[in-house]
Amino acid sequence: MTTQKLSDSALLSQTKSLVREETRLTTEILYHLREIEARKLFCALGYSSLFEYAVKELGYSESAAQLRIDSMRLLRELPQVEAQVQSGELTLSVLVQAQKFFRQEAKLGRPVSVTQKQEVVQSLEGKSTREAERTLLAMSPEPEKHRPETVRPVSADFSEVRLNLSNETLENLEKLKGLLAHQFPEMTLSDLVTYLAKRALKELDPAQQEVRAKASVGTSEVKTIPAAVKREVWRRDGSRCTYVDPVTGRRCESRHRLQIDHRIPKGLGGGNDLANLRLLCSQHNAFEAARVYGRETIQTFWRL
Ligand SMILES: [Zn+2]
Structure with a gap:
């Protein structure tokens, strides 16, 4: 039925029920995202984060993706507020504002406990995003530090x-x-x-570093790779993660927390030669470890 043919009252009541349905679907999507993150399924597709997956694979705008991921994380921490979200008393944008506020407070050296978070979120019930922002800023001794970059x-x-x-x-x-x-x-x-x-x-x-007599690096595993070889790995791989989704051929583009990985692990006889080494982001490093050592073992670690 086209909307033009609806009576005024039907139009109004249908819109209301559609919004309820929209809220229900959005909440449902949050749970799906949560499980995708727990299983690290975005890794297999060549994405280095759930955010990248939500933008490039699901087609969300960056802000829409961030909104959903932040809400999902806060809901995971405060499962009690789920009912308010489902009933529409708390909107996702308000939830996200709260989440950003807590994160920034923690960064400023004032971590907010789960009980406090619970109380704060409850006090935001029924508030618009602007009202919620005002309420939150009033709680911080340094409100000026909450302006986002x-x-x-x-x-x-x-x-x-x-x-x-x-x-x-x-x-x-x-x-x-x-x-x-x-x-x-x-x-x-x-x-x-x-x-x-x-x-x-x-x-x-590392790709730009000059040859040094002895690079001081953190782990003993990396220490044994000669500096010249390390530099060559970084150069060859373009200072980016080299994971490629075997199905779509999509290469991870991450430059974040890159590590030199042994294709054949040292424990399984792999050497420190150029052909056996590659750059992986931390997500794909963990993902490959799961493939080699078994998902169950590593997933226990992921869920921590
Ligand atoms: Zn990666």
Whole structure:
């Protein structure tokens, strides 16, 4: 039936029931996402995170994906609020605001306990996102530190970044500008960040490192791989994860927490030669470990 033919009262009541259905479906999707995350199914498809899977595979916008994943995580922590979400008394956007607030408070050294979280979330019942934001900010001794960082593209090659810096950091940046002034007299903040990023990468990106007599690295496993071989692995693999979904051929694009992995594990006789080494992100490293050592063993670890 087309909506034009509906009576006013039918139109209103059907809309209401559709919204109820929408809420029910959204909650259902959260549970599915939760299980996909627990089984790490996004890994098999070549994604390095549930977020990437939700955007690229499910077609959500970045903010819609983040909204669902954040809500799912908070619901996992506070299963008691599920009923309010299902009844529509708590909207997902309010839930997500609360989640972001708790995360930022923890980052600022004020972790919020589960009981407190429960109380806070309950106090947000029936509130609009703006009212919820006000309520939450009033609870923090440092509300100014809750402004989110944003990155907004302004052209094909440039983005506008909004972020909060402490006065101390600003002073440090000014000092750096002063020190570099003889080399770059008209340096803007943007030039300085570009300069610092390049310099830090030169130091931290293994693909860019010069040969060193003995690189000091964390694990004993990596220690035995010669520095030149390590550098070559990073260079060859383009400083990205090399996992490829055997079905779709999709390669993981992650640059996050890359580790050198032995294709044939050392325990099974694999060596430190270039052909046996590859870069994997931490998710795919764990995923491959599960494939080699058995899903059950590793899944116990994942669920912790
Ligand atoms: Zn990966």
